[in-house]
Amino acid sequence: MRLTQFSDYSLRLLLYLAQHPDETCTIGDIAQWYGVSKPHLVKVAHNLVKLGYVHSTRGKGGGLRLAKPAEAIEIAALIKRTEPDFHVVECFDKVRNTCRVTSSCQLKHVLRDATAAFFKSLAGKTLASIAST
Amino acid sequence: MRLTQFSDYSLRLLLYLAQHPDETCTIGDIAQWYGVSKPHLVKVAHNLVKLGYVHSTRGKGGGLRLAKPAEAIEIAALIKRTEPDFHVVECFDKVRNTCRVTSSCQLKHVLRDATAAFFKSLAGKTLASIAST
Numbered sequence: 001m002r003l004t005q006f007s008d009y010s011l012r013l014l015l016y017l018a019q020h021p022d023e024t025c026t027i028g029d030i031a032q033w034y035g036v037s038k039p040h041l042v043k044v045a046h047n048l049v050k051l052g053y054v055h056s057t058r059g060k061g062g063g064l065r066l067a068k069p070a071e072a073i074e075i076a077a078l079i080k081r082t083e084p085d086f087h088v089v090e091c092f093d094k095v096r097n098t099c100r101v102t103s104s105c106q107l108k109h110v111l112r113d114a115t116a117a118f119f120k121s122l123a124g125k126t127l128a129s130i131a132s133t
Numbered sequence: 134m135r136l137t138q139f140s141d142y143s144l145r146l147l148l149y150l151a152q153h154p155d156e157t158c159t160i161g162d163i164a165q166w167y168g169v170s171k172p173h174l175v176k177v178a179h180n181l182v183k184l185g186y187v188h189s190t191r192g193k194g195g196g197l198r199l200a201k202p203a204e205a206i207e208i209a210a211l212i213k214r215t216e217p218d219f220h221v222v223e224c225f226d227k228v229r230n231t232c233r234v235t236s237s238c239q240l241k242h243v244l245r246d247a248t249a250a251f252f253k254s255l256a257g258k259t260l261a262s263i264a265s266t
Contacts (some may be wrong), residue, residue, distance in 0.1 A: 001219050003244075090138075098168050107148070
């Protein structure tokens with residue numbers, strides 16, 4: 001059971017920005033710090049800008065900063081936006097589901113409750129709470 | 134956030150056996166019913182036999198049956214045995230982890246609690262409870 005690398009890198013990028021509140025950080029700096037692919041991180045950053053978590057400025061001295069306080073960035077909400085889906089098993093996906101027992105099987109409901117419990121546990125957890133040392 | 138197809142198929146194979154308690158079922162029957170790859174299902178069945186969930190008999194009239202009552206097969210325990218790992222993000226994996234902020238970052242603890250909540254929600258849920266119509 002895993003989150004995507006895209007969610008993992010989204011969390012790490014935000015964490016870096018939260019730990020450098022007085023700096024404008026470049027993607028190059030962040031990629032180098034974590035030792036991860038810069039092109040991959042560019043996509044992650046682009047998405048975080050689009051979602052309103054990160055503010056980006058161009059040109060010399062430009063870079064990335066958090067677009068809102070770390071206390072206002074909820075982990076659960078972030079993950080819900082960076083994961084492509086929560087199709088824990090195939091039958092969660094109405095379009096691709098081929099399972100013939102879907103109508104009688106209770107598995108989907110049981111796993112949906114478990115996924116809800118996963119997110120309920122994250123309630124109130126913010127970027128600030130994971131960034132604190 | 135997904136379980137592996139291997140876990141998905143393990144659950145489906147067991148579900149089929151639970152719904153055919155008075156039959157010895159072949160992998161061919163089950164693969165055909167679900168419309169899934171037989172070779173893939175062979176591996177799934179082999180693992181379920183190894184884990185003690187399924188009893189397999191060879192020869193003419195042979196096939197698969199549940200090795201224990203559906204009421205005794207817990208979904209959480211099964212998933213814990215069919216998933217390769219629960220490395221929700223990279224830093225869960227001590228061997229492969231490259232993240233430089235692991236020591237100060239609280240993300241791992243927060244996601245570990247959420248994963249525990251996922252499994253706590255599954256407590257008491259058995260193959261019998263998902264197979265019931």
